[in-house]
Amino acid sequence: MKIKGSKKLYEAIASKKSFLIGAHVRPDGDAWGSMAAMARLLTTLGKTVAISGEREKAGVYGFLLDGLSFDLSGSWEAFIALDCGAQNRIAGLQGNDNLPLFNLDHHSDNNSFGTINVVEPSLSSTAELIWHLSQEWAVPSLPLAFYRAVYTGMMTDTGNFSFSNTTGQTLRAAADLVDIMGSPADLYARVYHSLSLQQLLIRGRVLSRMRLYSRGKLGVSHITLQDLQELGLTYDDMEGVADILRSVDGVEVYILMKEQKGSIRLSIRSKGAVPIRQFAAACDEGGGHDFAAGASLRGGLEKAEDMIVSYWEDRL
Numbered sequence: 001m002k003i004k005g006s007k008k009l010y011e012a013i014a015s016k017k018s019f020l021i022g023a024h025v026r027p028d029g030d031a032w033g034s035m036a037a038m039a040r041l042l043t044t045l046g047k048t049v050a051i052s053g054e055r056e057k058a059g060v061y062g063f064l065l066d067g068l069s070f071d072l073s074g075s076w077e078a079f080i081a082l083d084c085g086a087q088n089r090i091a092g093l094q095g096n097d098n099l100p101l102f103n104l105d106h107h108s109d110n111n112s113f114g115t116i117n118v119v120e121p122s123l124s125s126t127a128e129l130i131w132h133l134s135q136e137w138a139v140p141s142l143p144l145a146f147y148r149a150v151y152t153g154m155m156t157d158t159g160n161f162s163f164s165n166t167t168g169q170t171l172r173a174a175a176d177l178v179d180i181m182g183s184p185a186d187l188y189a190r191v192y193h194s195l196s197l198q199q200l201l202i203r204g205r206v207l208s209r210m211r212l213y214s215r216g217k218l219g220v221s222h223i224t225l226q227d228l229q230e231l232g233l234t235y236d237d238m239e240g241v242a243d244i245l246r247s248v249d250g251v252e253v254y255i256l257m258k259e260q261k262g263s264i265r266l267s268i269r270s271k272g273a274v275p276i277r278q279f280a281a282a283c284d285e286g287g288g289h290d291f292a293a294g295a296s297l298r299g300g301l302e303k304a305e306d307m308i309v310s311y312w313e314d315r316l
């Protein structure tokens with residue numbers, strides 16, 4: 001696949017030696033996978049690279065980062081933002097916002113904030129975008145760790161190749177990756193079968209509190225600050241929790257409300273028939289994809305649930 005803007009990006013990369021790489025706040029599998037893949041690709045091209053991120057928060061994705069630098073000291077010639085729909089979503093840009101900013105993303109609401117923008121909403125993930133770039137640029141001798149990072153990013157953003165953003169192209173890319181790197185079984189196990197007991201228990205609480213509205217088409221549940229305290233978890237341990245609400249027959253839209261101090265953070269998901277991005281935009285702060293988005297609402301859980309239920313009442 002030919003990526004729009006790829007030649008300009010390649011030339012800009014070729015003309016520079018040192019790069020900082022960052023992704024969105026609360027990085028998910030695609031964000032970590034993309035950062036790791038881009039760092040491996042640039043290193044292979046002979047560049048100096050550091051990841052601007054909190055390595056200790058990588059959780060199950062930590063294995064993708066072995067040997068990569070997080071040392072931000074030194075001078076840098078460009079910042080590469082991955083998987084960020086807007087500039088204010090970039091984590092770790094502070095102090096480096098004077099650098100040329102390369103924006104590589106797949107969010108359809110990306111507002112082209114970069115000096116160079118390579119945004120392809122038809123792709124499943126930013127990792128898939130990096131895969132196509134590596135093919136188009138014919139980067140030789142990429143390490144195994146590059147392919148594993150790309151696969152992990154694609155796997156997590158597509159719900160192990162099951163969500164509506166999974167296309168034939170996604171699967172062909174995944175097939176090419178498996179041909180090169182061998183079985184993806186250990187990547188699946190590392191990501192999906194490596195929960196702590198506490199992470200499993202929080203899923204139990206979320207399931208037991210699930211409520212259905214709109215004739216069973218809307219599923220809502222919540223996590224409180226007290227839950228996190230009792231189980232010794234942080235919001236960084238919450239990735240993927242919302243998706244257990246997907247299992248119920250008839251549910252089209254499901255929303256996990258996460259209590260924060262003074263506001264509620266929402267994970268908003270759709271099974272693929274009903275776009276939810278407009279709902280995210282109707283919240284106090286929100287953005288994302290057609291079928292997966294995040295937002296926040298000021299106030300407490302009860303007020304947030306009222307807003308959610310009344311919004312969807314006539315729309316499902």
Ligand SMILES: [Mn+2]
Pocket residue numbers: 030031083106124125126157
């Ligand atoms: Mn993504």
